[in-house]
Amino acid sequence: MQYFDAAQTARRLDYESLIPALRSGMTADAVVPPRQHYSLDDGKEATLLVMPAWNREFLGVKLVDVFPRNAERGMPALSSAYVLAEGATGTHLALIDGGELTRRRTVGTAALGASLLSREDSRVHLIVGTGHIGSAVHDAYAAVRGGIETTLVADPYNPEGARALARALAERGVNAVAAGDLQAAAGQADIITTCTLAREPVLRDAWIAPGTHLDLIGSFRPDMHEVESSLLGRSTVFIDHDAARTEAGELVSGFAEGVLTGEDIAATLPELCPRTNPRPRADDEITVFKTVGTGLADLIAAVTVYVSTDPPLER
Known part of the structure; x- marks a missing residue:
């Protein structure tokens, strides 16, 4: 299984590639179950989100922790990871930094x-x-x-x-x-x-x-x-x-x-x-x-990361 950290994920999700991928992927056949929300505290501020999606080729799920009060600690409010698997066998293919994937698919969408x-x-x-x-x-x-x-x-x-x-x-x-x-x-x-x-x-x-x-x-x-x-x-x-x-x-x-x-x-x-x-x-x-x-946007972004190659680093 491949691992893509935040920097690798960002390089493979340049907006000139990601936005067209989102546009074409939004019209393709896929199954996107409702996102599951779980409150993690009495104040209902901390939240766990579970976002699955799949098509014939790929299966993916994103886990997102949302802790708004992290801003008071100087920490990001969101923390997440994405697991991408092969659609036909369920074999895990990649673990992708969910924070950068979420960031870029969100603004890209x-x-x-x-x-x-x-x-x-x-x-x-x-x-x-x-x-x-x-x-x-x-x-x-x-x-x-x-x-x-x-x-x-x-x-x-x-x-x-x-x-x-x-x-x-x-x-x-x-x-x-x-x-x-x-x-x-x-x-x-x-x-x-x-x-x-x-x-x-x-x-x-x-x-x-x-x-x-x-x-x-x-x-x-x-x-x-x-x-x-x-x-x-x-x-x-x-x-x-x-x-x-x-x-x-x-x-x-x-x-x-x-x-x-x-x-x-x-x-x-x-x-x-x-x-x-x-x-x-x-x-x-x-x-x-x-x-x-949506889980579909996540899946599109994750597949884009997996199938792309890193662009050459600027000198």
Whole structure:
């Protein structure tokens, strides 16, 4: 059995390869059982997620530990591992660093959604959240929206993290700015990507301008919310998988409050991916792509790691 550490996993999941693999893989036949959630403490903050998926060639399962309070210890909130096996025999093929796989498939899936739904002339991108996931967002979106001229970075829970990420991007030549005023930044953005573990909305409905596209990455439980549910009521809503209907706090609340119905979900990602032409959108239309993460995206990423070769190291 092969082992791929975080660095090897990252090298084999460059976004120019991963995002097309996700798009083609989303339409292939696969079995994706519901993700299993297990609360590990009385406060229901620590969570174990078990995410299996398989097709004719491969079988995989990801184990994810989510400990939000790790931020207080200076540690990542997520820790995970992925086991890939042969579909015909169950023989284990690879153990893959789940943290980097999750990180890259998460932002890769969101960027894929943005490539299919956001305006092609988008120029300003706002990233909200600067943790393990948020720090990877810029590179994924650069692979699909090369016309972005300004990257705004905000983190209401960690303003210094926003400044640090903006500095790091600027050192690479990106026009990146830490946004201290989140409301003003949201009003300027053409694309907004949220990647927090917020339980209360970090973005208000009134802040979002017509024509904006939002990718909501963070919430994966009914008690988690990154935007006010009322925003969904005036948006065209897309989801990565039907599981989002019961797992994403924004959707669960929207259904309960009556601002959204099941019929208001315009499409899932597998329904969007086969399109050969860009989806038409009105100038004032707000689009929302809600992703909770799926075992299928994990399987696609894991297979990409397994079958790829390491690119040559830069000198």
